[in-house]
Amino acid sequence: MFDTSISVNDLLFLAQGAWITILVTAISVFLGTLLGIFFGVLRYQVGPWWAAPITFVLDIFRSIPLLIQLVLVNAFVGIVLRLQISGFTVACGVLTFYTAAYCAEIVRGGIEAVPATTRRAARSLGLNWFQDMRYIVAPLATRVALPSWIGLALGVMKDSALVYVVQVTELLKSTQILITRLQEPLLLLTIGGLFYFVISFPIARLGGYLEKRWSND
């Protein structure tokens, strides 16, 4: 149908880029979520005043462009600290905190959405703080937070397109490499976009589905 010189090899090359994208995303989202839960619970528990320093630091990750975060951290660990850290590690590190910054807010929102009376009922039954968190708050907050969390995970995946600045060849960079050689920008960009779409869309739909399902019961 198309007159194209894109070979199976090239598609595999793209798939490899997609794999890097998924890997970077998975690592960052996993670690970032753990950190985010920690910070989110901490923030909720100690109140806005005591949490102010954490809030401030996390806020930075949400207030300056990811591109600058990557360049800065890369320059800092490399040029200033002179540590031999791979670009992949820097990318995952920055994206982890980037995820954590947003995740902490989502977690806090989720906890706050659990009605105080429900928690009072739990504590009144003799459940201690931890049991209340584990058996009542966590499951209920998850329902509230999951849709936003999925949105966040997808956001991180899309934003991971920027890790090319620390020499990580992810999906979009792979696409650009092929464009360099094959000079079929429109077709290649469409294929690259399709890759993103194929990863992102089903997960987004799953989020929508869960949201619907849980809002019913």
Add this chain to the structure above:
Amino acid sequence: MFSYTFQWNQALARLPQMLEGALVTMQVAIMSMVLGILIAIILTGFRLSGNKFLNAVAVTWIEIARNTPALFQIYMAHFGVASFGIHFSPFMSLLIGITFNNAGYLSENFRGALKAIPETQTRSARSLGMPPIMAFRTVVLPQMLRISFLPMTNQMVWAVLMTSLGVTVSMNADLYGVTQDLNALTFRTFELFAIAGVIFYIIVKVINLGARLIAARLFRY
């Protein structure tokens, strides 16, 4: 502790240039928001119109905007559409890319906000003898904008952050572009980008603060 010598003076000397870039960044962000909101309202209308074709147009737009990287969208606005012989300047490409992204996300927000407005509101308005458009404009729209105000503020912040992606379409007048050019000249990477980061941070804080002031003025209920 560091073997590296910071040379802040050299970087700070470039501050005026960077502030000029920040102005361009703000310009792009604001324009992309204004256009984005207008288009988002139209797209929302398409989705609620019941017309299959219009709905498909809106859904396609929204899903692409939400499911592909902004960088991709901006790149596409420059190199992708050029394959059809349509050329946009770097400024326009960036503006179009961000606007496309804004419109997609905002439209989804508007739809959610509309759902949150009880149907009785429209019914009350219609019962008072208002035609549909008047009921929408005087009763539904103001409430929708209020519910969407926080998401709109967030989108504005993202629009500012997204301007940094303009370098891929050879945009070098915005804050990030200016910083990168200066970096090519002086290689004070850390210092220059740290300053750019601070400027971005301040811009974002000002937006958040401004939004809060506006909200306090507009939404006194």
Add this chain to the structure above:
Amino acid sequence: DMLDDIISSGTLRCAITLDFPPMGMRDENNEPAGFDVDYCNDLADALGVTAEIVDTPFPERIPALMSGRVDVGVASTSDTLERAKTVGMSIPYYAFENAVVGNEDAAMESWEDMKGKTIGATAGTYEAIWIEGQIEEWGEGELRPYQTQADVFLALSQGQIDATVSTVEVAEANVNSGNFPGLVIVDKAPMVPDYVALFTMRQEYGLLNYLDLFVNQQVRTGRYAELYAKWIGEGEPADLTIQNVYR
């Protein structure tokens, strides 16, 4: 020092820009290839280690070295004095002539027709800096600094820009590739030949010394000419010897 570190680690990490054919590019298996790639491999062989090619866009070359991501830059890097303040340069290992490449529709006769046109270049390169200076002198025209050489030629063939300045080798390779319809080489650019050097951390004298000697050996042994023939083809490579002193 770094020379010892490289030898004992067993790998040499080279920053190479892979969208700069024929110096750095990817073959049909998307593997790195080109003059610079071979040059890096030769260097690794000389050191007795294996080479690792780190694909590095032009604007990122020096940051990549500074941040310890690579050991040596083999990336057609012009040896400007400005850069030498930050990194250490070897003696030149190659020299480019620059050419003005235009889009047919822009109908240019000589390099001076670039005046007032929209000119693209790769951000942070020797050419970009030169063009910026010219535009300032002319007082009209526009520079569009793209992130990669490929984007520049893409934009040029799409007609988004009217012209670019690039090395003769790259210009010819791109024009002859047939990938970019509508490109023509207009003229030589009146620039001082663009000598490019290997670079590494500026305080690593041991390694810099080694690099100087290595470059000279490449010339002496004819490997330089051999690589030229392989990647650039007919013609004469630029003379990198010093008459009666250094062969």
Add this chain to the structure above:
Amino acid sequence: MIEIKDVHKSFATLEVLKGINLTVEKGEVLSVIGGSGSGKSTLLTCINGLEPINSGAILVDGTEVHAKSTDLNKLRRKIGIVFQQFNAFPHLTVLDNVTLAPRKVLGMGKKQAEEIAVQQLENVGLGDKINVYPGRLSGGQQQRMAIARALAMSPEYMLFDEVTSALDPQLVGEVLDTLKMLADDGMTMICVTHEMAFARDVSDRVAFFHQGVMAEIAPSDEFFRAPKHPETQKFLSNIRE
């Protein structure tokens, strides 16, 4: 006069009104009671044309509501309606809530609209809340504001759909008093309600809806003294007064 003639109405496959016949005379107060889902709200929204009907006809002062030629926006000016909840426009002050329709729909001047609004708000006891936003009002005050808002259009008929059932028990009384005042003034009203005391004391007739059918209608004292339909009896006995 509101005439409802053999009205049938379905949502998709669900038949909600199964042939309703009913006439409400000028000046009459009719209460409608019945179980949840029996079609009471639906009937009200059909009367002012918010919902289409499947067959039959509804005539208000001789105008057929669902006729193509009827200007519904004009017709609705003479039929005020207040719903169970979310009546207030939260983004407008109490005064703006009330003046909105007179100004935009009737094209009234600002001053005149405000005079009328203040008058109506004072009638319902909200003279001192004119410049607050509805969010600051209690539920009962919001409902009274909604009544004032409807009255500002000088309607000839008022429809009330369980206007007290979303309210705290303490607040019910104030709203019912407002309705009573309206009834005493001679307004033609159809009130869907769960308040039996109100139905008995204020209305001229009471209708009982059961699964889309008007099972019984009778003058109010007769209705409560001697309900005829077995479902009516069951319904009334279930409600502890």
Add this chain to the structure above:
Amino acid sequence: MIEIKDVHKSFATLEVLKGINLTVEKGEVLSVIGGSGSGKSTLLTCINGLEPINSGAILVDGTEVHAKSTDLNKLRRKIGIVFQQFNAFPHLTVLDNVTLAPRKVLGMGKKQAEEIAVQQLENVGLGDKINVYPGRLSGGQQQRMAIARALAMSPEYMLFDEVTSALDPQLVGEVLDTLKMLADDGMTMICVTHEMAFARDVSDRVAFFHQGVMAEIAPSDEFFRAPKHPETQKFLSNIRE
């Protein structure tokens, strides 16, 4: 025995309890009535230590609730409490709602906990709803489930905070019947309520709260027959029975 001795309690600058003295004997049923904001709910949450107090003391079987040394989680096992709304854990089935605390707090085995739970659920008439989620229950059923859940911990005291006031009128009866059954079984109970008939018929004594003060307390027949405090009289006359 619950002893409340001169308890003061403030939220920030707002004094909500202004020196409450009250003793509830084992087996006694006390109803607490009073206007909104008079501090009734606050008192209940102080009794099981959910809220700290500013001064005074609350003793449950001689243990001071707010003493540092008191193990609150342990104390709470013998004080069941049911709130006005949002009692159910929506993510757990009815059975899991009831077995959660016995299993996690008392460390009971799954089988034993379920036996007790089924027993309690049958007592409150929910024997057939064991495996549904609370979202599928009516408000009245949810409240009865909450009662069963509290009872599954075998508490010695039960506190009820307006457990019927968020319910539709039809559903109030079933919950009150459950409370009555409990009272008949000899449970010690403090019921904050708006249901005067219940207060009169079921409780031994009735207390009236007014603006953070216990204005009056008396045996229930006396309380309703001859209220002494003027505020009590006003309150009672305002409630239409």
